[in-house]
Amino acid sequence: MTDRVVVAGAVLAEGRLLAARRSAPPELAGRWELPGGKLEPGETAQQALVRELREELGVETEPQERIPGEWPLKPGYVLQVWTARLISGEPQPLEDHDELRWLSRHEMDSVDWLEQDRPAVAEAARRLPARSVWTDAGGTT
Numbered sequence: 094m095t096d097r098v099v100v101a102g103a104v105l106a107e108g109r110l111l112a113a114r115r116s117a118p119p120e121l122a123g124r125w126e127l128p129g130g131k132l133e134p135g136e137t138a139q140q141a142l143v144r145e146l147r148e149e150l151g152v153e154t155e156p157q158e159r160i161p162g163e164w165p166l167k168p169g170y171v172l173q174v175w176t177a178r179l180i181s182g183e184p185q186p187l188e189d190h191d192e193l194r195w196l197s198r199h200e201m202d203s204v205d206w207l208e209q210d211r212p213a214v215a216e217a218a219r220r221l222p223a224r225s226v227w228t229d230a231g232g233t234t
Contacts, residue, residue: 096170096171097132098163099131099170100130100131100138101126102127102129102174102177103160103177103213103216103217103220104128104146104152104176105157105176105179105221108221108222109195110195110196111194111195112125112194112195112196112206113125113193114191114192114193114204116190116191117189125205125207126206127213128145128149128150129141129149138156142175149189150184150186151183151187153179153180154180155177155180156176158176159174159175160175160216164210164213165209172210174210174213198222
């Protein structure tokens, strides 16, 4: 039997990565993750990611590249992570989360990531600039 795929988005914008704090289930509440969810029958991973980020955060995104690897979750599920570009909207914690934070490369260790997200977070962080060029160069923070 094949594992069900859960997709998560390493949403990158203005030199930062979006982190989401879980509000449910109780055993995960208060821990941080890359937002996403389960593939539905007939969906590609990219389609599921766009749908999940719309439902959970109220934003439109464009999947970019898959981060190499997959990580076991609960029995029967594996996590695949894609980088994603924010197209429109301001992320809001609409479902399963109670707080969001944009983290620069040097802030990745400032939140308590779920174990299965840590390898993908480290890989996504490598795609961020060492220093943000957005602070006063016309970008928004």
